[in-house]
Amino acid sequence: MEEEHRFTNREIADILAGVGARLQILDANKFRVIAFQNAAENIRNLAQDINTLDEQGALKSIPGVGNALADAIHALLADGYDAEFDALAAQVPQGVVDMMQIPDMGPKKAKRLWEELGIDSVEALRGAAERGELRDLKGFGAKSEEKILKGIELIGQRTDERLPIGVVRPLALGLVAGLEHALPAHTLQRIEVAGSLRRWKETIGDVDILCVSADAAAVMAAFKNLPEVSRVGSGETKTSVVLGNGLQVDLRVVDAQHWGAALQYFTGSKEHNVAVRELAQKSGWSLNEYGLTATDDGEAPAGQVLFFPSEEEVYAFLGLEWIPPELRENRGEVAAARRNGLPRLITRADIRGELHGHTTWSDGTESVAAMAAAAMARGYRYWAVTDHSVGLGIVQGVDGERLRKQRAEIDAVNSQWAEEGIDFALLQGSEVEILADGTLGLPDDVLAKLDVAVASIHSAQRQDRDTITARTLRAIENPYIDILGHPTGRLLGSRPPTELDMERVLAACAATGTIVEINANPARLDVNDIYARRAIELGCKIAINCDAHAAVEMNLLEYGIGVARRAWLTAADVVNTLPPQALLSQLKRNRRSA
Ligand code: DGT
Ligand code: CA
């Protein structure tokens, strides 16, 4: 890709984070360090291109960027360097800063390794650890060498530049809206996001946008001029740009007659396309992004070309039902479509309520009444308040005594609505902490009084496989635990899943009637599509919950629906598609006597 020399948001963020790290190593004022770290994070997550902000004189609109930082960033963008940053860089080598990327390697340790052993890069550190030289240092032993080597291996695997769908999707939709806004009416006949984003994959490598237009040149020009775009390159059939946060976006303008084949091709996945192409080949057709061409092996005259204005027609011509993009991973969907056996996938409209959400009683930002009003406004018929139980460290949890007070508040809200003839049930629940020893954050007699209980883990997540599995199984076996919340604890892009033995956990959920959660928060998406599908195979039921800590987070439901659809789930697999009474009778606590 040809490119002008311009810094991306990510590069600026890296430079500022590097300054923060060097200041830490040099024992600078704590607040100065935090200022650089904050500014770096805010710039990393910025949708607008920082160069554009600079041109508008609006750098100070970035949270955490004051006068001095704005001047320094302006110098970086204009001249490519900042004198003060360069002086700092000369004092502490980049390799020492890189060492701080290793888990558990804070500035103090990095500084000692550098000053006392002269280690000034991750590579040098690896060598020294392998040769057993770190144990000479006071406070370091064979164990810490092992830990450091494991950590280096971990950061080596982080080369993967994929971004979570929760970051990419709003940006991609913003670009589409921006293009529509920038172009005269009717210039775009069609526009659609294809690729992994259309398939709702949990992480996205790059965004693929397809459109039909009579004026391809105008579309490409408008695309390159979008404010989020920071670098531009182009090829023969597509324009690629890179956004401020490093995300690549490919835009292709195709002929209307090629639309069906193009959308099918660029939606992927590659594996799905291979399976579809093989099927076409068997009946004498070769499929590409333009259409079908008859080969020598079929009945049609070789070289005959067929075009399809819609994707449905491509699949229909090959004897297949139209396959929803979420299923296109070559996991049996082509065979199922051939025998008209695709599942009727769950949709957002099927959801009638949620069973996991927070209020100001714990770490939510809105009141019980405000969250319930938001749930009602979405057409829900029920919503469960499940504030954190005690046992969660810094978050003030809700104990038996506070739950009693909360119950009075919930009862009052419910009877008010009943009087007004509003059909909505606010349920009282708890997100109960599964403590490190496998006991729960609330005793059974308190759990028994709730309408619903979600159990989850937020602490001691690095326990070994046997310990954390036994701990989780114990919660699943509790008769008052209805739902297992975000089972693997992973945070996309920042924290790996726990070592939980999911096969055993899901089997235990099936055996006990414990519902498995798909946590819809795009930072979690937990369980993922693979485990959700396995859960259903083993006989579990699923709940899809936003785990909302603010009303606006109820919008995240669509990400959970994406996971569920990728797992082949129908409405019947998901308990919160049920009306209130039927839902309650599905909860484990209410099924024991049945
Ligand atoms: P990503 O970007 O890594 O998240 O995943 P995709 O699926 O969006 O992959 P991408 O952007 O490389 O390509 C978009 C679609 O275009 C892909 O899903 C299938 C199609 N495609 C791209 N390259 C090939 C290819 O070499 N063979 C076939 N059959 N299809 C391809
Ligand atoms: Ca892609």
Ligand code: CA
């Ligand atoms: Ca692509």
Ligand code: ZN
């Ligand atoms: Zn929660």
